[in-house]
Amino acid sequence: MSDIVPQHNVGALLRSAIASAFVSATAGGTGDNTAVTGLTVDRIDPNTGSLAGSVRFSVAWQAVLAAAATLTLKTVKIEQSSDNSTWDSTAYITFTDPGVVATGPGGGGTVRGVTAFDADLSSAKRYVRIDFTPDLSAANTDTASLSATATLAGSDRLPA
Numbered sequence: 001m002s003d004i005v006p007q008h009n010v011g012a013l014l015r016s017a018i019a020s021a022f023v024s025a026t027a028g029g030t031g032d033n034t035a036v037t038g039l040t041v042d043r044i045d046p047n048t049g050s051l052a053g054s055v056r057f058s059v060a061w062q063a064v065l066a067a068a069a070t071l072t073l074k075t076v077k078i079e080q081s082s083d084n085s086t087w088d089s090t091a092y093i094t095f096t097d098p099g100v101v102a103t104g105p106g107g108g109g110t111v112r113g114v115t116a117f118d119a120d121l122s123s124a125k126r127y128v129r130i131d132f133t134p135d136l137s138a139a140n141t142d143t144a145s146l147s148a149t150a151t152l153a154g155s156d157r158l159p160a
Contacts, residue, residue, distance in 0.1 A: 023145070
């Protein structure tokens with residue numbers, strides 16, 4: 001290992017990527033209960049040429065919810081491709097739905113958070129992406145904005 005001390009500079013061993021477009025959903029309308037297909041994440045580190053062996057996909061969300069109304073994430077999966085064009089018909093990993101990730105406070109209001117999904121990529125193809133479906137429980141008034149990022153780690157070669 002190089003002279004990097006992981007306990008003091010773990011960030012030097014990680015690589016981040018945007019993993020989905022910023023999406024919006026309106027309860028009972030556009031984007032609600034609609035699958036989001038993530039953006040392609042290349043596992044090859046451009047600095048070292050090595051493949052990342054693991055990933056944390058983080059779905060960040062902000063929702064304006066009526067009291068007791070909810071935001072749910074469902075149908076979360078990682079897809080893979082060897083050429084960034086043809087994606088396998090079967091998901092690399094399908095996660096157990098996290099279910100409700102946010103509930104409107106008494107009187108309604110804005111809630112924010114991040115829901116993370118970790119995966120071992122050691123047998124994945126070069127390109128991966130996350131897909132997820134946001135679902136708002138109320139009708140017409142609640143809204144949500146979401147975006148995913150990927151944090152890649154576990155490369156077989158570390159930065160100098």
